[in-house]
Amino acid sequence: MTTAPRNALPRIAFYAPLKPVDHPIPSGDRQMARLILRALEATAPVEVASGLRVYDGAGAPAAQAQLTAAAAAERDRLLSLYAAEPARRPALWLSYHVYYKAPDLIGSTIAGSLGIPYVVVEATRARKRLTGPWAAFAAAAETAIAAADLVLCVSARDRRAVEAYAPPGQRVAMLPPFLDLPPAVERSGPQSPPRLLTVAMMRPGDKLASYRLLAESLHFLTDQPWTLDIVGDGPAATEVAALFAPFGPRVTLHGACAPADLAGHYRNADLLVWPGLNEAFGMVYLEAQGHGVPVLAIDNAGTGTVIRNGIGGRLTGPDPQDFAAVLSALLADPPALRRLGHSARAHVEAHHGLPAAAERLRGLLTGLLS
Numbered sequence: 414m415t416t417a418p419r420n421a422l423p424r425i426a427f428y429a430p431l432k433p434v435d436h437p438i439p440s441g442d443r444q445m446a447r448l449i450l451r452a453l454e455a456t457a458p459v460e461v462a463s464g465l466r467v468y469d470g471a472g473a474p475a476a477q478a479q480l481t482a483a484a485a486a487e488r489d490r491l492l493s494l495y496a497a498e499p500a501r502r503p504a505l506w507l508s509y510h511v512y513y514k515a516p517d518l519i520g521s522t523i524a525g526s527l528g529i530p531y532v533v534v535e536a537t538r539a540r541k542r543l544t545g546p547w548a549a550f551a552a553a554a555e556t557a558i559a560a561a562d563l564v565l566c567v568s569a570r571d572r573r574a575v576e577a578y579a580p581p582g583q584r585v586a587m588l589p590p591f592l593d594l595p596p597a598v599e600r601s602g603p604q605s606p607p608r609l610l611t612v613a614m615m616r617p618g619d620k621l622a623s624y625r626l627l628a629e630s631l632h633f634l635t636d637q638p639w640t641l642d643i644v645g646d647g648p649a650a651t652e653v654a655a656l657f658a659p660f661g662p663r664v665t666l667h668g669a670c671a672p673a674d675l676a677g678h679y680r681n682a683d684l685l686v687w688p689g690l691n692e693a694f695g696m697v698y699l700e701a702q703g704h705g706v707p708v709l710a711i712d713n714a715g716t717g718t719v720i721r722n723g724i725g726g727r728l729t730g731p732d733p734q735d736f737a738a739v740l741s742a743l744l745a746d747p748p749a750l751r752r753l754g755h756s757a758r759a760h761v762e763a764h765h766g767l768p769a770a771a772e773r774l775r776g777l778l779t780g781l782l783s
Contacts, residue, residue, distance in 0.1 A: 423504030423782055425453055426462040426523075430508065431515035433464040439669070440614060441696035446509050448591060449534060452771040453507070456778050460501065462523075463487050468515045472546030481549070484518035491523055505530045505782055508557070512537035513547045516554035525560065530781040533561040534588060535693070538574040559583075562781060565774075567694055570714035586777055590694045590719055591770035594703045594762060595676060600754055603683040603747040606638030610682035610706070612675065612697045615647035623688040624649075626711075628656040629733035630740060637744050639663070641686070644670050644678055679704035683750055684743060688736060694718040702726065702761045707753030709740055719765065725757030 429446040436443050453459045465487050467480045495502040508520040511533050524531035536558045542551035558564060559580050565588040566572035576585050611627065614620055631641070643657065646669040657664040670678065679685075685701035685708040692715040698708045702725045710716040712728035720726040727743065729735045743750055 423457060424501070425457045425459045425778075425782075426503035426506045426520070427453065427459050428462050428506070428508045428517065428520050429510060430465070430467040430517050430519070431510045431512075432468070433466055434461060435464060436466070439672075442510055444592075444696050445535075445590065448593065448767065448770075449507075449509055449774075451593070452591070452767060452774045453778075455771040456775040457504075457782060460503070462491060462503070462506070463519055465519065467518050469547070469550055470514055474546065474549060477547075477549050481518060481553075488519050488522055491519070492526060495527065502527065503529060505532065505778065507532040507534065507778075509533075510535045511554055511557055513539045513542040513551035513554050516550050517557040518553055521557040521560040530562045531560055532563045532565065532778065532781070533558055534565045535567045535571065536561070536564050536575055537571055537693075538578055540578070563777065565777065568715055568718040571693075588770065588773060588777070589765055590696065590699060591765045591767055592696065592699045592703055592761070593767045597758060598680060598705065600705050600751075602751045606640055607683045607744050607747075607750070608681060609639055609641040609684050609686050610644070610678055610701070611641065611687050612644045612678070612685070612700070613687055615645050615649040615653045617649050619691040620647070621649045621652060623690045624653045624656055626688045626690065626733055626736065627686060630737040631660065633734065633737035634741055634744070635660075637741060639744055641665070642667060642678055642682070644668075644675060675700075676704070679706055682706050683754075684709060684740075686740060689713070689716045690731075692716055698726065699761055699765050702757035705754045705758045707743075707750060707757050709736070709743065711736065721760060723753075725753060725760040727753070 427450060432440060432442040434446045450459055465483060467484055469476050506520045506524040506529060508517045511517045521531050538558060563584045564575050565586055566575055567588060567590050572585060579585055641664045643666045654666060679701060685706050687697060687710055689695050689710040694715045698719045701708050708720055708726035710720055710728055711731050720728055722728040727739050729739045
């Protein structure tokens with residue numbers, strides 16, 4: 414996949430080891446990868462260098478060894494390609510989302526071989542994983558991140574970890590998460606009963622824990638009027654359905670939705686409710702706010718990256734009672750919900766829109782390309 418150049422600057426190679434841009438399953442990672450491609454177009458011609466997915470979610474050394482071998486073959490293929498077709502030789506390599514479960518086993522080595530700058534967007538350093546079932550992948554992630562000329566972090570938490578172990582001369586900067594905003598739509602205000610919305614994949618781990626916390630919170634609010642639409646699917650769908658079955662028709666599970674249908678859910682919602690336990694940041698929060706829908710989440714380093722408490726959303730403490738208390742107050746105060754919705758759209762336009770991100774990325778990369 415090659416995008417059309419918008420100027421005469423040299424070519425950028427793009428790679429997303431965790432989830433390629435053409436992966437069939439939608440997620441925040443895939444969406445962010447596609448958005449970075451669009452932002453890069455403002456700087457130079459961009460080519461997706463590889464679609465090899467390097468991801469081990471189970472901590473299986475044998476699987477890691479197989480993926481390492483596949484990555485070595487992919488490196489050989491690309492180096493041969495660039496030698497045979499010099500016009501496709503990149504002047505900079507950028508990889509998106511590198512961490513111990515999905516290290517970049519391709520980009521840093523190729524950049525070193527070609528003598529070109531290497532950039533990582535969203536790097537997570539987890540040195541405690543250098544022992545245990547992910548040891549090999551964690552070491553590879555650390556090596557790749559250390560090799561980067563520039564690391565762009567999406568959260569302050571990641572930046573602190575990257576800077577703590579940065580080698581001499583490595584540049585570290587922030588690139589706040591961003592999205593392509595939908596057209597602004599005038600909203601009439603909260604419905605009666607208020608319509609809550611959750612959009613999240615259904616998988617074991619933090620996602621299922623967030624669903625569980627949400628269900629426990631709603632049990633405190635059965636005497637208040639509300640309905641909940643849940644959009645999402647995944648291997649934990651049966652467990653999620655069981656969590657919300659006690660609420661009967663107040664909760665509707667819609668499964669996975671196409672983007673057009675998802676936009677409709679946002680337009681119909683009064684409040685997005687998603688705890689977001691251990692979220693890196695959560696694209697869903699930006700999407701909701703972009704549609705003028707306020708959001709409610711647990712306060713942590715990731716959610717705080719895209720939610721300003723009291724401006725476009727509310728952040729709560731980490732247990733169901735905290736979450737329920739804030740949700741209860743919002744349900745009982747329609748004018749407050751309306752004000753949060755208005756500020757949500759303005760907040761995202763000012764701080765997380767695609768044009769601003771493209772300009773920032775252009776400024777950060779131009780010096781490396783010159």
